[in-house]
Amino acid sequence: MQIKEVEHIKKLRNKYLASQKKFPRKVMVCCGTGCLANGAGKIVDAFTDALDKREIKHFAVEAIKETGCHGFCEQGPLVIIEPSGTFYTKVKTKDVDKIIEQSIERNEVIESLLFAEPKSGEKIEKYGDVDFFKHQHRLALRNLGKISADSIIEYISVGGYKAFAKAVTTMKPDEIIDEIVASGLRGRGGGGFPAGRKWRTCREAAADTKYVVCNGDEGDPGAFMDRSIMEGDPHAVLEGMMIAAFAVGADQGYIYVRDEYPLATTHLQKAIEDCQESGLLGENILGKDFSFSIKIARGAGAFVCGESSALMRSIAGEIGEPRAKYVRSVIKGLYDQPTVLNNVETYVNVPLIIDKGSSWFKGIGTEKSSGTKVFSLVGKVRNTGLIEVGMGTTLREIIFDIGDGIIDNRPFKAVQTGGPSGGCLPAEHLDLPVDFDTLTEVGSMMGSGGMIVMDDKTCMVDVAQYFLGFLVEESCGKCVPCREGLFQLHKLITRICEGKGEEGDLEKMEHLSQTVLTASLCGLGTSGPNPLLSTIKYFREEYEAHIRDKKCPAGVCKSLIKYEINDKCTGCMACIPACGYDAITGEKKKIHILDQDKCTKCGACYAVCKFEAIDVS
Amino acid sequence: MVNITINGKTAQAKEGEMLLSVIRRLKIDVPALCHHEAVEPLGACRLCMVEITKTEWDGWSKFVTSCLYPVEPDLIVSTHSDQVNEIRRTIMDLYLARHPNSPEIRKLAEEYGVLKTSYEVQVDGDNCILCGICTRICDAMGFHAISLVGRGHGKTVAPPLNEAPPDCTGCLSCALNCPTNFIEFSDQDDKRTIWNKEFEMLACVKCGATTITREFAEHLSKNRDIPFEYFETCDSCHRKETSLTMGRIAAWTKEAQS
Amino acid sequence: MKNRFIVNPVLCTGCRTCELACSFAHSVDGQMGRSRIYPLDGGMTDLWVPVTCLQCEEAACVKSCLVNALRRNPDTGAIELNEDICVKCMACIAACPFGCALHDTQHDLIIKCDLCGGDPACAKFCPTKALEYKPFETKKKKLAG
Numbered sequence A: 001m002q003i004k005e006v007e008h009i010k011k012l013r014n015k016y017l018a019s020q021k022k023f024p025r026k027v028m029v030c031c032g033t034g035c036l037a038n039g040a041g042k043i044v045d046a047f048t049d050a051l052d053k054r055e056i057k058h059f060a061v062e063a064i065k066e067t068g069c070h071g072f073c074e075q076g077p078l079v080i081i082e083p084s085g086t087f088y089t090k091v092k093t094k095d096v097d098k099i100i101e102q103s104i105e106r107n108e109v110i111e112s113l114l115f116a117e118p119k120s121g122e123k124i125e126k127y128g129d130v131d132f133f134k135h136q137h138r139l140a141l142r143n144l145g146k147i148s149a150d151s152i153i154e155y156i157s158v159g160g161y162k163a164f165a166k167a168v169t170t171m172k173p174d175e176i177i178d179e180i181v182a183s184g185l186r187g188r189g190g191g192g193f194p195a196g197r198k199w200r201t202c203r204e205a206a207a208d209t210k211y212v213v214c215n216g217d218e219g220d221p222g223a224f225m226d227r228s229i230m231e232g233d234p235h236a237v238l239e240g241m242m243i244a245a246f247a248v249g250a251d252q253g254y255i256y257v258r259d260e261y262p263l264a265t266t267h268l269q270k271a272i273e274d275c276q277e278s279g280l281l282g283e284n285i286l287g288k289d290f291s292f293s294i295k296i297a298r299g300a301g302a303f304v305c306g307e308s309s310a311l312m313r314s315i316a317g318e319i320g321e322p323r324a325k326y327v328r329s330v331i332k333g334l335y336d337q338p339t340v341l342n343n344v345e346t347y348v349n350v351p352l353i354i355d356k357g358s359s360w361f362k363g364i365g366t367e368k369s370s371g372t373k374v375f376s377l378v379g380k381v382r383n384t385g386l387i388e389v390g391m392g393t394t395l396r397e398i399i400f401d402i403g404d405g406i407i408d409n410r411p412f413k414a415v416q417t418g419g420p421s422g423g424c425l426p427a428e429h430l431d432l433p434v435d436f437d438t439l440t441e442v443g444s445m446m447g448s449g450g451m452i453v454m455d456d457k458t459c460m461v462d463v464a465q466y467f468l469g470f471l472v473e474e475s476c477g478k479c480v481p482c483r484e485g486l487f488q489l490h491k492l493i494t495r496i497c498e499g500k501g502e503e504g505d506l507e508k509m510e511h512l513s514q515t516v517l518t519a520s521l522c523g524l525g526t527s528g529p530n531p532l533l534s535t536i537k538y539f540r541e542e543y544e545a546h547i548r549d550k551k552c553p554a555g556v557c558k559s560l561i562k563y564e565i566n567d568k569c570t571g572c573m574a575c576i577p578a579c580g581y582d583a584i585t586g587e588k589k590k591i592h593i594l595d596q597d598k599c600t601k602c603g604a605c606y607a608v609c610k611f612e613a614i615d616v617s
Numbered sequence B: 001m002v003n004i005t006i007n008g009k010t011a012q013a014k015e016g017e018m019l020l021s022v023i024r025r026l027k028i029d030v031p032a033l034c035h036h037e038a039v040e041p042l043g044a045c046r047l048c049m050v051e052i053t054k055t056e057w058d059g060w061s062k063f064v065t066s067c068l069y070p071v072e073p074d075l076i077v078s079t080h081s082d083q084v085n086e087i088r089r090t091i092m093d094l095y096l097a098r099h100p101n102s103p104e105i106r107k108l109a110e111e112y113g114v115l116k117t118s119y120e121v122q123v124d125g126d127n128c129i130l131c132g133i134c135t136r137i138c139d140a141m142g143f144h145a146i147s148l149v150g151r152g153h154g155k156t157v158a159p160p161l162n163e164a165p166p167d168c169t170g171c172l173s174c175a176l177n178c179p180t181n182f183i184e185f186s187d188q189d190d191k192r193t194i195w196n197k198e199f200e201m202l203a204c205v206k207c208g209a210t211t212i213t214r215e216f217a218e219h220l221s222k223n224r225d226i227p228f229e230y231f232e233t234c235d236s237c238h239r240k241e242t243s244l245t246m247g248r249i250a251a252w253t254k255e256a257q258s
Numbered sequence C: 001m002k003n004r005f006i007v008n009p010v011l012c013t014g015c016r017t018c019e020l021a022c023s024f025a026h027s028v029d030g031q032m033g034r035s036r037i038y039p040l041d042g043g044m045t046d047l048w049v050p051v052t053c054l055q056c057e058e059a060a061c062v063k064s065c066l067v068n069a070l071r072r073n074p075d076t077g078a079i080e081l082n083e084d085i086c087v088k089c090m091a092c093i094a095a096c097p098f099g100c101a102l103h104d105t106q107h108d109l110i111i112k113c114d115l116c117g118g119d120p121a122c123a124k125f126c127p128t129k130a131l132e133y134k135p136f137e138t139k140k141k142k143l144a145g
Ligand SMILES: Cc1cc2nc3c(=O)[nH]c(=O)nc-3n(C[C@H](O)[C@H](O)[C@H](O)COP(=O)(O)O)c2cc1C
Pocket: A186, A187, A188, A189, A190, A191, A192, A193, A215, A216, A217, A218, A219, A220, A303, A304, A305, A306, A307, A308, A309, A341, A342, A343, A344, A346, A448, A522, A523, A524
């Protein structure tokens, strides 16, 4: 399959679409990392095995698509029957025969496999009607779940490489950059820097060699948006990079993939090879004076490797530590050459903007943050997973409409946005329209899009302690404010959690934070105190309770809580074996006794007691 | 030439020169613990931080490490503004918590009015401030015998695998330039030990005095195209030899002229 | 024509004025520094030779310095040592075949002659003109014998 001119792309597409007409129904099996872990591979095998055993009319292996992640991993493995959009969750291999017989051969819906909304219990038949998906606006995730993840022809069949062809054959590099500038696209990797401006500076930098680099390091704990895109729509990443390369005049690209992402690497590698084979990468692409190739660089495994200067050093084979410099990497980046570094999600928006125009994109989202953003919604919400919404969507819509509210109907307490160095926002900000600037204004940040929802059982001091601990671990240790400053902040907050906090600790932490924020070398340090400062700002009373009253109001900090058995105890004896430390004794139908000296405050008794007979205080 | 203002005085700087070097030329005392002229700046200690602004920045200013900030025309620099001093004080305070036993750190902290740390003292804290001067010098000399290993708070300076480093020539540059004199070595007339590696000192064939290790001399001879005999005589004996040779020539010339 | 040192041992009385002048010219924090020049008799008691750096074309000290602390000043031709760059490895001291790179142990500095920036104090103060700093004229005198 050779693509030497634009016409070839169209021809390929039409031919493939025609060949697919044979199959009135297709089975889309989600093969993202989450679903694979839940056994999606076996589901695919079961479908193929079933085809080996007997012939099924209008159905063949070609109609089984191993797609990218839908973001609803918790409900996986997911199977969708197209074109009806029938949505099956938690599918097991034993369900496959049933699906073939009923849904493929007879076009019937299998009730038992449908998804039930957790809040109402209502069974939903179609994918697009599920609350989790209904409120989303999927641009970056457009092809996830819609096409075979690693197939170039499937990508082309949904309009892939059309934008690249348009850019290379009908637009001048400057026009492309104008479009990206006009679209208002901002970097999705954290900083929110306007992508177009970065590209322009790089284009204008005088140099023989320039690089285009994609940041797929994604070190934030719990985040997996970039992984899902790289795994499920690798060609979209390549297409975005190819357009960027043409626009800035680069001939070499690198994708820096986090080391823990083997599937993403495999799919990207295949995508690159397919492009090389077809001529979309290589010399004189589409018959033009444009040559470009892409290599994959494996991440070095540390969170800080995602920072731009550390990432570039790592690609160049040096230690992946940030380098202090006041010359921007668009001027002097990888191998000291002008380099455009963008995030995975930033790149996949590019083909859409070129295809549909900047004003279309600008029309989505808010004035200063156009387009959409992918979030990884986790924590105490009923629906967790990857979601994509227009910028300006409120936290309330995300948490209560898409996330379907808080588990067990508990009260919402806070949402942590922006990854480990983001901030925690309280209920008063639930109606905040989420975009780059609004989040920063209230003391948090967009970051790469982590969103952790917390209920009233969450201790904010404990949360801040956790994130500071993460950052202390991940600090590269080069500069003093971050290495020693975060370390001391963590010491101070740990003391508070242990009930050893003193008057003045909060002020001391706030003061030290200022130096860490202003004097650190890289973004890890200059945003490191955020989780601390935002929780002090919004939950100061909770800190004071820890320091002054030696109490953890949420009942989390072990040193400050006590489990006690009250007179509601029926003497059911359930808690006795639950306690792994023999701290509970008692006879049947008599109130049990808890030995405080033996109790390790693990909370196991509390979890098993059905009679609210155990108090935490 | 670039004109800038430092603490209210105008100063001239070379294009591309770092702010710190202009500051030093003006004899303004700015602490810079991770700085050494022999190597590229690292930006690790953050003590050399200064506040910069420009008239057109509308009152807005920023904090930069002067050791690696290249001068820009019309820059207005304050090396000791209240905020800068506060940053330095906090950093000294942090250093003091980590290296309570270092006289060098204690002295510098005292200059900034920090006599006692406000933070938890690390009782077992050693005196290595992780400035990377030793490793960068060793790299610059082409030996790469030691490096900063690990990350975060647990970072240390060490030879590979913590064993006597095979690439070390015993030149002592790391130890002699450590701002806190942390690197231990023993230097005797005939042998030197550093990083648990023992070296033979190259003795003068005439008087037995020693200057550098045999390994270092061999390295220089081999890689820098210097005859090995040069190293076999010490500087003092070399001077005597020189005077003798020149004296002989003079005597001969005198004789010839008379 | 560039100036250079003209040394005439025949005139040298070993008075060590040059040494003193050099020490003064290179004082450190108001204290006298170590001299870069030494009048030595080399074992020939009747002849003194003021030994100092000859600023060799292909200098062993420059070659030995792995951090480039020794560089030639294009105006004076002197090989100058940048104290801030020097890491005190002593390579230059060990390498110089004339013994003209030295260690000032009192101030812990590596030192060598820098021609005083173009006007050497030693030559200026030499009472007998055994040491002069002036253009070098090649006199084509026939040598008898
Ligand atoms: C400690 C640290 C970690 C980072 N990790 C990532 C990451 O995993 N992925 C990413 O895209 N950007 C990360 N960034 C941001 C990058 O430095 C850089 O700004 C970004 O890749 C630029 O792309 P964008 O403009 O498209 O967002 C990190 C920054 C810091 C300071």
